Amino acid sequence: MKLKLFAGVAFACLAVGASAADIKVEMKNVGAEGAMVFEPAVVKAEVGDTITFVPTDMGHNSELVPGLAPAGAVSWKGGMGQPVSVTLDKEGVYVYQCMPHVVMAMVGVIVAGEPVNMDAIVADATALKARFVMNKDRLDTYLGQAK
Ligand SMILES: [Cu+2]
Helix, strand or coil: CHHHHHHHHHHHHHHHHHCCCEEEEEEEEEECCEEEEEECCEEEECCCCEEEEECCCCCCCCEECCCCCCCCCCCCECCCCCCEEEECCCCEEEEEECHHHHHHCCEEEEEECCCCCHHHHHHHCHHHHCCCCCCCCHHHHHHHHHC
């Protein structure tokens, strides 16, 4: 009996070690860094990892900002108040938003592997940042943490 349990635990550890990570990001009305936030807002992951956005509070979604991702990378667009998962398929920086709260800079950053496209993301984020009315420095702060 004891031996069987040990074998089961050992197998479970091996399985976890061999598989890609599943990282959760909460969509929240209020977080440690203010109102209308993804938490954690900056995720460092690896290609093959899956990010799951969890509707901790209702009234949010998660969707990739078109153009703010590695070339040819997977896109995603979650429904309002719905969980959505994405498996990262290209190395680099991804910027995503909550559609109804873009004006409050409810955005987030994912880095898969190394931030190889950071210069392009910074240059192309101008249009997104122009839509922020509040928390105007959030995306720059997040991108700084992602380097
Ligand atoms: Cu939101």
